Amino acid sequence: MRRRNIQYLVLLFLCAVATHLYFFSSRDSESPHLDEWVEEDETEETIPKQRLDADPAKRDAIVAAFQYAWSAYERDAMGSDEYHPISHRGQNLSHSGGIGYTVVDALDTMLLMGLHDEYSRASDWVRNSLSFDRDGRTRCFNTFETTIRVLGGLLSALHLSADEMYLRHAVDLADRMLPAFDTPSGLPLSSVNLETRVGIPDPWNQDHISTAEATTLQLEFRDLAQLTKNATYWRKAETVMAVVHAARLPSNLAPISMNVKDGSFTFSDIRLGSRGDSYYEYLLKQYLQTDRTEPVYLKMYEGAMKGIHENLVHQTPIKKHTYIAELLPKGTEWRTTWEVQHKQDHLVCFLAGSLMLGATTAGARTPGAVSVPPNMSELTKIGQRDWNTGVELLEGCMATHQTATGLSPEIAQFKRSPDQPDRDWHIKGSKPGGPATYDARYMLRPETVESLFLAWRLTGRQRYRDYAWGIFQAIEKHCRLAEGGYATIVDVDTVPVRYDDKQETFFLSETLKYLFLTFADGRVLPLDEYVLNTEAHPLPVFRPSIQPMFTL
Ligand SMILES: *[C@@H]1O[C@H](CO)[C@@H](O)[C@H](O)[C@H]1NC(C)=O
Ligand SMILES: *[C@@H]1O[C@H](CO)[C@@H](O)[C@H](O)[C@H]1NC(C)=O
Ligand SMILES: *[C@@H]1O[C@H](CO)[C@@H](O)[C@H](O)[C@H]1NC(C)=O
Numbered sequence: 001m002r003r004r005n006i007q008y009l010v011l012l013f014l015c016a017v018a019t020h021l022y023f024f025s026s027r028d029s030e031s032p033h034l035d036e037w038v039e040e041d042e043t044e045e046t047i048p049k050q051r052l053d054a055d056p057a058k059r060d061a062i063v064a065a066f067q068y069a070w071s072a073y074e075r076d077a078m079g080s081d082e083y084h085p086i087s088h089r090g091q092n093l094s095h096s097g098g099i100g101y102t103v104v105d106a107l108d109t110m111l112l113m114g115l116h117d118e119y120s121r122a123s124d125w126v127r128n129s130l131s132f133d134r135d136g137r138t139r140c141f142n143t144f145e146t147t148i149r150v151l152g153g154l155l156s157a158l159h160l161s162a163d164e165m166y167l168r169h170a171v172d173l174a175d176r177m178l179p180a181f182d183t184p185s186g187l188p189l190s191s192v193n194l195e196t197r198v199g200i201p202d203p204w205n206q207d208h209i210s211t212a213e214a215t216t217l218q219l220e221f222r223d224l225a226q227l228t229k230n231a232t233y234w235r236k237a238e239t240v241m242a243v244v245h246a247a248r249l250p251s252n253l254a255p256i257s258m259n260v261k262d263g264s265f266t267f268s269d270i271r272l273g274s275r276g277d278s279y280y281e282y283l284l285k286q287y288l289q290t291d292r293t294e295p296v297y298l299k300m301y302e303g304a305m306k307g308i309h310e311n312l313v314h315q316t317p318i319k320k321h322t323y324i325a326e327l328l329p330k331g332t333e334w335r336t337t338w339e340v341q342h343k344q345d346h347l348v349c350f351l352a353g354s355l356m357l358g359a360t361t362a363g364a365r366t367p368g369a370v371s372v373p374p375n376m377s378e379l380t381k382i383g384q385r386d387w388n389t390g391v392e393l394l395e396g397c398m399a400t401h402q403t404a405t406g407l408s409p410e411i412a413q414f415k416r417s418p419d420q421p422d423r424d425w426h427i428k429g430s431k432p433g434g435p436a437t438y439d440a441r442y443m444l445r446p447e448t449v450e451s452l453f454l455a456w457r458l459t460g461r462q463r464y465r466d467y468a469w470g471i472f473q474a475i476e477k478h479c480r481l482a483e484g485g486y487a488t489i490v491d492v493d494t495v496p497v498r499y500d501d502k503q504e505t506f507f508l509s510e511t512l513k514y515l516f517l518t519f520a521d522g523r524v525l526p527l528d529e530y531v532l533n534t535e536a537h538p539l540p541v542f543r544p545s546i547q548p549m550f551t552l
């Protein structure tokens with residue numbers, strides 16, 4: 001889910017140079033029913049779990065949107081990693097051919113939506129054309145992105161279809177990625193060449209890995225270990241968590257950069273946005289994945305949520321919108337001295353649903369016995385705190401959708417807008433109708449709808465479906481292209497919109513899946529049987545057959 005900004009493109013470019021340096025320096029070492037919809041009564045009653053009924057008309061409108069996005073890709077770019085819907089072309093991450101970035105990422109959404117024809121063509125492509133024998137020397141394969149999208153996509157397709165073909169591909173891919181973990185600390189290198197099976201360090205800083213990238217591989221490698229009964233995959237992922245735990249700061253918050261040689265945190269920001277986000281997400285989900293058998297992740301999660309509440313939770317002065325601030329390190333005492341930045345990436349909105357999920361699991365007095373919606377007496381004090389922050393943060397995230405398009409910007413600043421005194425947040429450097437800034441874009445990201453899905457499942461409150469439907473309608477109105485597909489818009493506050501020529505793969509794997517699940521029957525993917533990886537690929541909860549070694 002959490003991916004980096006424009007720097008990533010530049011970074012890919014620099015990979016070629018870096019690879020050379022590394023080898024020479026370290027060798028020794030549709031929407032048909034929109035009008036039918038009527039506002040429903042906002043009574044917030046308790047709905048038992050089994051009564052989270054589907055809303056078929058809205059659900060089917062979302063399925064039609066998926067078909068519209070997929071069929072454009074299939075027409076213009078089938079088999080390519082990335083899709084440019086305006087120029088009708090595909091692009092691969094390496095010059096030697098694609099690694100199934102879009103196709104594999106979309107498989108499980110098709111299975112969940114019951115799109116048999118699309119699924120059959122996509123799985124034939126995987127069977128007949130997918131290969132990881134790709135030379136990523138000139139454009140590297142990012143360890144984290146490849147894991148969450150491709151490995152995660154193969155594993156969830158396997159679990160939902162029981163087609164063993166996916167397991168063979170998953171093992172092949174993981175084996176090609178393992179060399180990335182061969183570093184002095186055990187933290188992975190940021191990229192890997194899948195053909196030559198060598199890890200490739202960050203081109204700007206040989207010793208650097210972003211914290212979220214190192215700590216967002218675990219659900220996938222652990223699932224593969226459980227499936228194959230091979231502990232190697234488990235240990236690689238688990239070692240990373242032990243290294244991060246050993247490096248922890250007193251606040252239990254994680255700076256966004258680590259050193260792959262010595263395993264320490266390096267001088268860098270603390271944030272729940274890019275490069276930090278899914279570290280926190282995977283603490284909770286690792287605990288849930290193994291059916292709460294590993295208390296070490298519960299302890300790390302609780303420590304981190306305490307640190308967030310003590311240091312990062314803020315409210316805007318007028319409207320009291322809750323947001324999560326960032327911290328900038330100061331001087332030589334940076335580990336203890338920080339400056340608050342009142343700024344929030346769209347990415348941070350994952351945390352609202354994550355806090356609510358955590359409150360009803362890690363924060364439940366009796367696990368497995370929490371009502372829908374939860375009765376506060378069923379939650380611990382910490383569970384109640386997290387639940388309330390999650391609910392409020394989700395409202396704060398919805399406030400960032402109060403734009404000309406109804407879509408939220410990439411980055412919001414929580415200070416009164418000089419131009420719009422009634423809005424106590426703004427987009428830096430951006431004026432409606434002015435030149436678009438990076439911060440003003442909406443790139444079809446899923447984080448708000450992800451949290452709305454979780455909030456719906458955990459409360460049954462119509463309010464959350466209404467919010468999700470509003471966002472879906474805004475996407476239909478502003479991001480849908482007449483000639484097929486959907487595109488990033490460059491400024492959420494300017495109508496008519498201008499586009500960027502990109503349909504991100506996570507629109508198919510995450511945004512439309514979370515919207516679909518919000519209007520589907522509540523028994524589809526029960527939250528006590530699955531964890532969703534950070535790219536929204538569902539993986540089953542299991543009791544580990546491998547003995548965990550990272551324990552308290
Ligand atoms: C990307 O690679 C795939 C698989 O090798 C191939 O089918 C497709 O044509 C390539 N796309 C481009 C734009 O080269
Ligand atoms: C486990 O996987 C690793 C990496 O592919 C491999 O080297 C090892 O032989 C496997 N072990 C077993 C018992 O299959
Ligand atoms: C919440 O739980 C308490 C204690 O079990 C109970 O007395 C109360 O009636 C419940 N409230 C609701 C709204 O269900």
